[in-house]
Amino acid sequence: xxxxxxxxxxxxxxxxxxxxxxxxxxxxxxxxxRIGRTREDFLPKLQQEIVAVVARYVAIDPGKVNISxxxxxxxxxxxxxxxxxxxxxxxxxxxxxS
Amino acid sequence: xxxxxxxxxxKGGVGKTTSSAAFATALAQRGKKVVVIDFDVGLRNLDxxxxxxxxxxxxxxxxxxxxxxxxxxxxxxxxVDTLSIxxxxxxxxxxxxxxxxxxxxxxxxxxxNDYILCDSPAGIEKGALLALYFADQAIVVTNxxxxxxxxxxxxxxxxxxxSKRAEDKKSPVKEHLLVTRYDPARVEKGEMxxxxxxxxxxxxPLLGVIPESESVLKASxxxxxxxMDAESIAGQAYKDAVGRFLGDKVEHRFLxxxxxxxxxxxxxxxxx
Numbered sequence: 224x225x226x227x228x229x230x231x232x233x234x235x236x237x238x239x240x241x242x243x244x245x246x247x248x249x250x251x252x253x254x255x256x257r258i259g260r261t262r263e264d265f266l267p268k269l270q271q272e273i274v275a276v277v278a279r280y281v282a283i284d285p286g287k288v289n290i291s292x293x294x295x296x297x298x299x300x301x302x303x304x305x306x307x308x309x310x311x312x313x314x315x316x317x318x319x320x321s
Numbered sequence: 322x323x324x325x326x327x328x329x330x331x332k333g334g335v336g337k338t339t340s341s342a343a344f345a346t347a348l349a350q351r352g353k354k355v356v357v358i359d360f361d362v363g364l365r366n367l368d369x370x371x372x373x374x375x376x377x378x379x380x381x382x383x384x385x386x387x388x389x390x391x392x393x394x395x396x397x398x399x400x401v402d403t404l405s406i407x408x409x410x411x412x413x414x415x416x417x418x419x420x421x422x423x424x425x426x427x428x429x430x431x432x433x434n435d436y437i438l439c440d441s442p443a444g445i446e447k448g449a450l451l452a453l454y455f456a457d458q459a460i461v462v463t464n465x466x467x468x469x470x471x472x473x474x475x476x477x478x479x480x481x482x483x484s485k486r487a488e489d490k491k492s493p494v495k496e497h498l499l500v501t502r503y504d505p506a507r508v509e510k511g512e513m514x515x516x517x518x519x520x521x522x523x524x525x526p527l528l529g530v531i532p533e534s535e536s537v538l539k540a541s542x543x544x545x546x547x548x549m550d551a552e553s554i555a556g557q558a559y560k561d562a563v564g565r566f567l568g569d570k571v572e573h574r575f576l577x578x579x580x581x582x583x584x585x586x587x588x589x590x591x592x593x
Contacts, residue, residue: 245542252374259412266378267388290393294375 251296266290273303281307323431326438327456327494329480331472333443335464336501339537339547341440342370343556344460346546347563349404353435356395358407358426360452361442362418365409371398372544373406382410385422391429400549415448427455445479454485458495460528464502465514473498473523497528499562504533506578516576529562531555532575 274288287306293299328341338359345357359367362382368374373396379389384407391407398404407426410417430437441452453459459480463473480494481487487494500519507513520527536553540546547556548563554575564571 241539241542244544248369248372248374248544252369256411264412267383270389270393286390286392288390288393290378292376292378 247296251294254296255294255299266292270303274305277305277307283307323427323434323437324457325427325431325455326436326458326460327441327453327480328438328460328462329441329449329453329476330443330462330469331445331449331476332464332469335462335469336531336537337443337462338367338370338440339541340460340462340499340501340531340559341367341438342546343548343559344563344566345404345436345438346371346398346401347548347560348436348438348566349398349401350548351563351567352403354403354433355436355438356405356407356430356434357438357440358452359409359440360418360448361440362409362413362415362448363411364442365411367406367440368396368408369544370541371406371546373398373408374544377408380408380410381423381426382413382417384426385417385419391426415442415446418448418451420451420454423451424455445476449476450479450483453480453494454483456480456484456494457486458497460497460499461523461525462499462501463519463523465500465504465508465516465519467514470514470519470522477523477525496525497566498523498525499528499531501531502533503530503576505576509578527573528565529558530573530576531558531562 270288270290274283274285277283278285283305289302289304291302291304326344328337328344330337338361341357345355349355357367357371358381359365360381361367365380368377376396379394381394383389384391384394395405395407398406407430427437439452439456442448453476461473461476463469477496480496484494486492498520500516503516504513508515516527516530532554534547534553534555536550537547537555540550540553540556547553548559550556558575561571561574
């Protein structure tokens with residue numbers, strides 16, 4: 224027999240949105256961390272090598288190299304921004320998807 | 322020069338990271354330049370609580386070992402522009418942190434920040450000791466529960482003996498008590514330590530009392546510091562605490578049990 228209170232409880236059955244967000248965020252971050260456990264983190268070395276290659280051609284300030292990353296489920300975006308010196312203060316943006 | 326604040330507790334799971342994220346965000350919302358550092362190398366979580374986990378490239382260990390520059394490792398918050406986060410490393414162990422390395426980072430961050438918040442790991446091992454070593458002030462996060470109060474007392478002893486200020490024989494680290502997960506209804510039933518009891522035992526100035534609130538879990542689910550939830554009583558209590566920290570006169574709130582109406586008694590529902 225159905226309790227009369229169940230009528231009200233049934234309305235609350237749908238899972239709250241924040242729990243779904245928690246699950247999605249965890250799935251993405253853990254997928255990346257599990258990969259990181261089996262191989263070394265290549266980002267520091269990748270950055271050093273990119274800066275070294277650019278420095279071979281232009282005199283750059285290593286302090287003006289900005290790296291930003293957005294880890295996603297299907298695709299992550301790595302953006303490396305290097306300030307190149309010049310009369311106009313030109314900016315070149317290298318972006319690569321990993 | 323920035324003021325260095327450690328958020329510490331001895332015991333784990335009492336709300337250090339939640340409090341660090343809330344406090345840092347609320348300070349930044351008040352216009353202060355704030356950086357919050359995760360010292361829990363190997364078990365980082367501040368990035369998740371702050372909702373920046375997808376943007377971590379470098380961490381504090383990369384900076385100490387010279388693999389990245391400090392400004393590359395700092396993650397600027399997209400919601401409050403005077404706030405940045407320095408994540409812990411997830412793959413190294415605590416020995417990767419050195420006192421000299423942490424000292425250099427704090428010195429560099431001091432130049433263009435008002436506050437440096439150090440989110441301590443649990444325990445009294447290397448990570449926790451380094452998190453408190455450079456502190457000018459300490460926020461001791463305590464739950465109304467016997468083991469938490471005892472561990473807070475222990476960490477107060479460590480602050481008084483092992484901090485740089487203690488070693489240099491300077492004026493001691495300024496201590497603040499932050500009681501979290503306080504449930505006035507259970508206190509009224511005699512099931513939980515009273516605020517006054519905790520204050521009497523620890524005998525340090527009270528900065529704030531954060532009520533037990535469902536909004537804290539919701540905030541961590543979504544990676545939004547709880548002070549950004551305007552309806553959250555925990556968020557409001559953190560904002561009050563930050564106000565007091567900055568010298569405002571703010572009455573303590575949420576210390577009494579909310580009287581439940583017939584409707585909420587029938588259908589549940591707890592404090593926001």
